[in-house]
Amino acid sequence: GAGVSQTPSNKVTEKGKYVELRCDPISGHTALYWYRQSLGQGPEFLIYFQGTGAADDSGLPNDRFFAVRPEGSVSTLKIQRTERGDSAVYLCASSLGQGFDNEQFFGPGTRLTVL
């Protein structure tokens, strides 16, 4: 079956612009996660959705970052007034449920470059 897909695979933008990154989770997965991986680092948690609601947004770095999942499936990560420090690979993951024995399946990521 299809895995987690993310679009675009690459996004180049200019400082100060607005960007949207899309994640299509595995069908039937109720939990969805966003992580950010900067160069030389491991993935860093941003936000987690259970269904349509953000159950944990403690990883969002500031109010320029926002994510939605209006129908409990596709999610969009939105970044306003992008800064060069936002350059990273943004990873999305989904899982069937939450907790033990609910593996998080990752997509290939969107590489964001802010010039």
Add this chain to the structure above:
Amino acid sequence: DQQVKQNSPSLSVQEGRISILNCDYTNSMFDYFLWYKKYPAEGPTFLISISSIKDKNEDGRFTVFLNKSAKHLSLHIVPSQPGDSAVYFCAASQFGAGSYQLTFGKGTKLSVIP
């Protein structure tokens, strides 16, 4: 402050030998630990996990050991194969506290030499 640390950025092992990847953590509230494998231009792929109530979990060539008193875990791969060459991430969570976010280390790049 890094809560999950992988102090070896890289490791080279001969094919057929054992690979041992190490991970240390500082947060005693972590109760579930995972290893992910990542190839270039792909997302991380789950490999194996262990709950804090266990000290060992085995799956084929992969075994994870957990030493809670030392806040240390390790991944053993025996025998190592060239296809195992990838970046390996250690991750931890507090599932028992209702937190499902994973905290990752920086990764160790494993090279298995034929």
